[in-house]
Amino acid sequence: MSGIRPENIEPCETSDSCLAEKLSALAPVDSRQAGLLAALEEERCEIGPGEVLYPAGEPTEKLYVLKKGWLVSELHDGSGNRSIVRVHHPGDIVGDSQIPYTVTPYRAVARSEAIVCPFPRENLVEVFKRSPRLSALLLTVAMIESAEQEDRARVFRRNSAMAKLALFAQQTFGRLKLMNNLLHDRFHCPLTQTDIGDVVGMTSVHVSRTFTKLEKEGALKRHSPFIQIVDEEKLSVHSSYLNRYNELDLSWLPEA
Amino acid sequence: MSGIRPENIEPCETSDSCLAEKLSALAPVDSRQAGLLAALEEERCEIGPGEVLYPAGEPTEKLYVLKKGWLVSELHDGSGNRSIVRVHHPGDIVGDSQIPYTVTPYRAVARSEAIVCPFPRENLVEVFKRSPRLSALLLTVAMIESAEQEDRARVFRRNSAMAKLALFAQQTFGRLKLMNNLLHDRFHCPLTQTDIGDVVGMTSVHVSRTFTKLEKEGALKRHSPFIQIVDEEKLSVHSSYLNRYNELDLSWLPEA
C-alpha cells in the first residue's frame, strides 16, 4: 500500500464544520451561516470500533455531528433480534430522527475509529432563529434522506437478495462520495456481513452467497474490507437505484 | 346507520388550515403562525377515488396539503410492478419528500373523495423567513415521519406477514387518530387488499390469508371497508409498534 488512497481520506476531519461542508455540497452557504453550524461542533470526542456512543433508552437531548468514521443505530427487540436502523457516515447528524422524543430506543455504536461532535438539541434553535436558509437546508437534507429511506423500504421489503445488496452498495457509495469526491469506484466498508444482513434484512449466510453471485456477474468486487463498484448498470438492473443527491433543484431556498 | 360515526367525520375539511391543525396537535401555534400556514392552503380542489393528482415525471414545484381523504404515492418500475411508497392522510403535505428534486418519480392517486390545497414550493420560504418555530415544527414532523418510516422499513424487510399487517393497521390508526380524536377503535380504509399488499410488500392473496389469521387470533376485525383494532396487545406482539406521536418532547422548540 503506497501513497494515500482516497478511500482513506476523511475530508471532514480537518475542516471547521463537517455539517457546513455537507450542506454546502448541496447549496451555497456563506461564512456567517457556516459559523452558525460550526458552533454546533465545538465539542468533539473520539470513539473506537465497537464502542457505544449512547445506549438504548438514553434521553435525546444530545445530538452528534459525525465528523469521521461509521456508526450504526441499532434496535434490539424483545426476542433477541438486532436490526440496524440506519448507517451513519461523515456529515450526518446522529440521532436526528429522534429529535422529537424524550428517549431513543436505538443504540448507537461505532463501527470504525470515529470522531463525533456532541451538541444539545437546543442549539438548533439558534440556527432556526438566525437563518431561514439553513432551516430550509436542514429540511432539505431530511427530505433527501427520507427519499433514500423510501427507496430502501421499497426494495428491501419486496425485492430479491441481489436487489437488496446492490442498493446497499450503491446508496452507501453515493453517500460517501458526496463528502469525499476523490472516491473513484471503491470504498472501505467496516461492516461485517452480519451487520449488512441486519441492514438489508437477510441472514449473513445469504449475504455471503449473494455477494459471490454479484461478483460472478461482474457487478461488484470485494477485497477484504473494501467494496468496489464494477458495473453500475448491472447493479441498477437489480436495484433501480436513483442517486438522491443528483437532480436537485434548490433554487427555491431562501436567500443567504 | 343512524347518526354520525366518528370515522366519517373529517375535521380538517372545515377548519381554516389543516396543516395548522396538525402542527398544533403537537405544540401550540399562535394565530399569526396559523395565518402563515393558512396562506399555503388558499387554493383548493377536489378529486375522486382513482383520479390522478399528478403523474410520475411531474415537476415538483407544487405541493399539496391534504385536507380530506386518502391518497397514495406509487411508483411503477420498469417491469410492471407497482409499489405504494406512502399513504397520505389529512394534514399531510403530499409531495414533501420530493421537495429537493426537479421532478418526482411518484404518481399520486386519490383513493377516496379527497380535497387538496395546492401551493407552490416557494411559499414555504415565507414560513422559514417569518417563523423559526414553524420551521422547527416542520422539521419535527419530518422527523416523526422518518421515525415511522424506520419502523416500517425494519418490520417490512424482515418480519412475518402477521407483523407487517399488524404494523400497517396500528400505524394507520395512530396517524388518523392524531387528526380525529373521536376515532375509537375502527377506521375506514379505502385501500383494496392489493393496495395494502403493495404498501407492506406482499401479495394480495397473502394479505387476505393473513388478515383472516389475525382475525381468528382476535387481534382485529374487518367489516367491509372498515378495520377495527380489537386487541392492541396482540397486534403489538407481532409488530412491536411504537406510537410515534406519543412521548414527544418539544420543549426545545423556538418560542412563538
Next chain:
DNA sequence: CGACGTTTTGATTTGGATCAACGCCCGTGG
C-alpha cells in the same frame, strides 16, 4: 501456536409467491 470472529459451503426446511379457480358484491343495461 491456538482461539475467536468472520466468511464460506452444503443440506434441509419453510413462509410466502405464484397460478388458478371460485364466490361475492355491485353497477349496468337489456
Next chain:
DNA sequence: CCACGGGCGTTGATCCAAATCAAAACGTCG
C-alpha cells in the same frame, strides 16, 4: 327485474428463494 360482467376477496395446490442448521475454512491477533 334479472342477466351479465368486472373488480375484489377467498381458498386450494404447487413452487421457489431465503431461512435455518451445521460444519468447515479462513484470518487475525494475543
